[in-house]
Amino acid sequence: MAGLISPYAAFELVERIKNETRLPVNLHTHSTGGMAMASCLKACEAGADMVDSAISPFSGGTSQPPTESLVEALRDTDHDTGYDMEVLVSLKKYFKKILEKYSSFYSEKSFMTDTEVFLHQIPGGMLSNLVSQLKQVNKLELYDTVMEEVPRVRKDLGYPPLVTPTSQIVGTQAVMNVVSGERYKMIINEAKEYVKGMYGRPPGEISDEIKEKILGKNWKDLIVEDRPGALIPKRLKETKEEAEEKGLIKKEEDVITYALYLDVAEKFLKGIPPTQGEKKEEAIAKYRARIEDKIYEVELLK
Numbered sequence: 001m002a003g004l005i006s007p008y009a010a011f012e013l014v015e016r017i018k019n020e021t022r023l024p025v026n027l028h029t030h031s032t033g034g035m036a037m038a039s040c041l042k043a044c045e046a047g048a049d050m051v052d053s054a055i056s057p058f059s060g061g062t063s064q065p066p067t068e069s070l071v072e073a074l075r076d077t078d079h080d081t082g083y084d085m086e087v088l089v090s091l092k093k094y095f096k097k098i099l100e101k102y103s104s105f106y107s108e109k110s111f112m113t114d115t116e117v118f119l120h121q122i123p124g125g126m127l128s129n130l131v132s133q134l135k136q137v138n139k140l141e142l143y144d145t146v147m148e149e150v151p152r153v154r155k156d157l158g159y160p161p162l163v164t165p166t167s168q169i170v171g172t173q174a175v176m177n178v179v180s181g182e183r184y185k186m187i188i189n190e191a192k193e194y195v196k197g198m199y200g201r202p203p204g205e206i207s208d209e210i211k212e213k214i215l216g217k218n219w220k221d222l223i224v225e226d227r228p229g230a231l232i233p234k235r236l237k238e239t240k241e242e243a244e245e246k247g248l249i250k251k252e253e254d255v256i257t258y259a260l261y262l263d264v265a266e267k268f269l270k271g272i273p274p275t276q277g278e279k280k281e282e283a284i285a286k287y288r289a290r291i292e293d294k295i296y297e298v299e300l301l302k
Helices: 007-020 036-045 067-074 085-101 124-136 140-156 166-179 189-196 208-215 236-245 252-270
Strands: 283-291 294-301
Touching (some): 036 067, 124 140, 124 166, 140 166, 166 189, 189 208
Antiparallel strands (some): 283 294
8 A cells, every 4th residue: 555565576486376366466565665666567468357546636645546547558469457547537537527526625646656666665545644633734734744743653553554543643633743743742542542452462562651651541441352342242133123213224334324423323314404504614625425225415614
């Protein structure tokens, strides 16, 4: 996800998997460090069945390599996709207009090649999320400082893997440390739960000093030694009955939605907009979205 797989590592990995198993192989890598295109081509040479790409307006940087470029690079080879470039270009033009509609969410940083990824190893989704968080608080100028803080927070938390959800915990806490001007002055709840042990045992050690900063002086009483899942009460049956009494269940998935998100899920399953009853903000754009068999009116607020 950080785009760290090199072309020759991709070739060796795919070749070994194909030689040892009958499994289909799909290479998914991001373009953050600029190696993705070359890595995808070498993976194809080694026998990969699939490689992931993105149509060009949404490609590059923390996204995947461009579909059109990969198709053209493989043309007239043993790995020719057979895709029609004229069709791909028409798709490109369509999605270019979509990108323009969401320009307020666009950040050039997310689409730039960042060779520092070879040092900080932060995956694309985490990078783009950090940019979004800093833009929300009008502190995008602190991006480089946050990049320096991320590995420090990761070390403090015992080197959690930089994949969801722990990557977001590390990233958001790093943003808090920088924006507040003091490390661990503001602590997100997920960081507290992680240090307690509710996400499992950390790969590395967390110092007593960090535990006290995040959990307080009584941190020893809060640490979870058992399997976290064993501490969660088994309430699915009661939750299902409760949701049925409220008339929220139309399909099996609704039970899980309600069990996970409770109050938010109740509004969602009733079709009530989250902002209903609140002061109405000015809408700068309106869209219609289809989810299964329902049409929803979506407003982009100022």
